[in-house]
Amino acid sequence: MTLIQLLLSIFLLFALSRVILRFRGGQLSPLEFAFWSILFVAAIFGIFLPEQTSQLAKILGIGRGADLVVYVSIVIIFYLVFRLYIMIENLRHEITEIVRKIALENVIKSKTKK
Amino acid sequence: MPKILVVIPAFNEQATLLSVLSDVLKNIPADVLVVNDGSSDSTKDIALKNNVFVVSHVANRGLGAALGTGFEFARKRDYDILVTFDADGQHTSKDALKLIRTIDKGRADVAIGSRLLTKTAMPLDRKVLNYLSDLLTYIFYGVWTTDSQSGLRAFNKEAISEIKIMTDRMEVSSEFFREIKRNHLTFKEVAIQAIYTDYSLSKGQDKKGNWNALSIGVKMLLRLFS
Numbered sequence: 001m002t003l004i005q006l007l008l009s010i011f012l013l014f015a016l017s018r019v020i021l022r023f024r025g026g027q028l029s030p031l032e033f034a035f036w037s038i039l040f041v042a043a044i045f046g047i048f049l050p051e052q053t054s055q056l057a058k059i060l061g062i063g064r065g066a067d068l069v070v071y072v073s074i075v076i077i078f079y080l081v082f083r084l085y086i087m088i089e090n091l092r093h094e095i096t097e098i099v100r101k102i103a104l105e106n107v108i109k110s111k112t113k114k
Numbered sequence: 115m116p117k118i119l120v121v122i123p124a125f126n127e128q129a130t131l132l133s134v135l136s137d138v139l140k141n142i143p144a145d146v147l148v149v150n151d152g153s154s155d156s157t158k159d160i161a162l163k164n165n166v167f168v169v170s171h172v173a174n175r176g177l178g179a180a181l182g183t184g185f186e187f188a189r190k191r192d193y194d195i196l197v198t199f200d201a202d203g204q205h206t207s208k209d210a211l212k213l214i215r216t217i218d219k220g221r222a223d224v225a226i227g228s229r230l231l232t233k234t235a236m237p238l239d240r241k242v243l244n245y246l247s248d249l250l251t252y253i254f255y256g257v258w259t260t261d262s263q264s265g266l267r268a269f270n271k272e273a274i275s276e277i278k279i280m281t282d283r284m285e286v287s288s289e290f291f292r293e294i295k296r297n298h299l300t301f302k303e304v305a306i307q308a309i310y311t312d313y314s315l316s317k318g319q320d321k322k323g324n325w326n327a328l329s330i331g332v333k334m335l336l337r338l339f340s
Contacts, residue, residue, distance in 0.1 A: 096179040096282050103149070103169040103183055104190070110162045 008047050016040045039076075116194035116218055118144035120210065121184030123177055124201040125151040128160055131201050135164045138199060141207035142214070147187055148201075149180040157201075178286030182279040189274060196274050200265040209306035213268035216302055223273045223299035224290070226259065227266035227306035247288065257291040259303065266306055273299050 016037060023033040046053050046069055053065030062068045120138055124131055131148070138146055148161040152174035161168045169183060181198055188196045195217050197210050209227055216225040230244065244263055251262040267290065269277065276297040281289050294301050 092282055093280065095173070096175045096182070099152075099171045099173055099175050100179065100183045100186060103171050104186060106169065107187070108162065108168045110164065110166065110168065 005047050009044055012040050012044050012047070016044075115143075117192065118142070118195045118197065118214060119184070119188050119191075119193040120144045120146045120197045120199050121149060121181065121188070122146065122199050122201050123149045123151060123180035123184065124153060124157050124161070125174060125177075125180070126153045126155045126157060127201040128153075128155040128157050130203040131157055131160045132164075134199070134201055134203055134205075135161070135166065137207045138210070139165060142197075142210055144195075144197070144214075145193075147184055149183050151175060151177075151180040176281075176283035176286075178279055178284070178289065179282040181286055182282075185274060185277060185279065193274065194271050196269045198265060198267045204309055205266045206307060206309070209266060209304070210268070212304050212306070213266065216304055217268045217270045220270075222302035223270050224294055224301040225268040225304050226261065226290075226301060227264050228259070228261035228303040229264060229306060229308035230260045231303060231305035251288045251291050255288065255292040255295050257295050257301075259291060261303070262291060263287045264306075273297075 019028065019033060019036045019040065022028045023030075028036070046065070050065050053068055055065075057063065057065045057068035060068065062071065120142055122131075122134065122138070127134075135146065135148075138144075146164075146166040148157075148166050148168045150158045150161060150168060150170040152171045158168060158170055167187070169187065171179065171183070184198065185196065195214060197214060199205055199210055205227070213225040213227055216222060230241075244261060248259055248262045252258050264287065273294075276299065277290065277293040279286055279289060279293070293299070
């Protein structure tokens with residue numbers, strides 16, 4: 001086992017443990033739990049079985065397994081960033097709805113000066 | 115006599131709000147609603163000294179959110195005509211009355227004051243940015259306008275009830291055109307004056323430059339895919 005394999009797998013196991021904890025705590029839905037655990041387990045497999053990723057890469061027409069991992073990761077990261085962007089937009093909108101509701105419940109009509 | 119509401123979105127406008135309110139209250143036979151969008155200055159106090167309705171956002175939510183609150187207010191209280199009017203002193207009540215007449219006579223569902231139908235002293239960088247916003251508005255929403263970023267608008271009852279504002283920030287100006295198209299509303303541009311002062315110039319766009327307009331363009335692009 002090389003040092004990088006050791007460090008990465010320790011980190012991934014840590015990440016996996018968080019996923020399980022969050023799922024148990026109810027912050028992750030079953031689907032989200034499945035997505036993140038599959039992602040991290042696949043990463044652990046990739047670290048210890050680099051030949052398999054290389055074979056997969058060759059089938060797909062990419063030279064090295066490591067390249068395949070990087071390409072796939074970037075695509076996933078971009079998609080997740082996009083999802084986050086949408087989620088933040090929705091949150092903002094919901095905040096506005098609340099702020100608006102409070103504002104409209106407190107209409108002030110002032111007639112001190114004509 | 116139609117029931118008219120003038121909505122003035124205001125975020126930290128203490129320098130100009132009083133003169134804007136005096137002009138509007140004196141010349142337009144309408145109720146006035148100041149939407150205080152989480153101002154940290156005395157905007158709210160100034161508004162309260164006048165014969166107007168005041169609602170306050172507890173946090174700053176942006177121009178679109180403030181206008182959305184104005185629309186909701188108009189729907190709840192059954193107004194016939196809604197006018198949006200900037201608080202920075204850029205508009206005149208005379209022009210607002212022109213828009214109101216256009217709506218009142220049934221010439222359109224929505225009337226938008228265009229600063230570019232007459233020769234105005236709009237600074238060149240503003241003209242270029244305005245043109246680009248118009249182009250984007252056309253590409254995204256299929257409506258050609260000479261002033262997509264105008265803040266002076268009037269809406270009839272149908273428009274008030276149909277228009278749904280989704281965006282909280284400055285993109286709202288373009289969003290109105292999407293809503294016009296989506297709801298098959300008719301719209302008419304009316305030539306208005308634009309009064310540019312250093313103050314109003316510093317408000318609409320970012321003080322450091324025109325980055326705001328760029329970010330609006332990017333957000334409109336992103337929204338296409340969301």
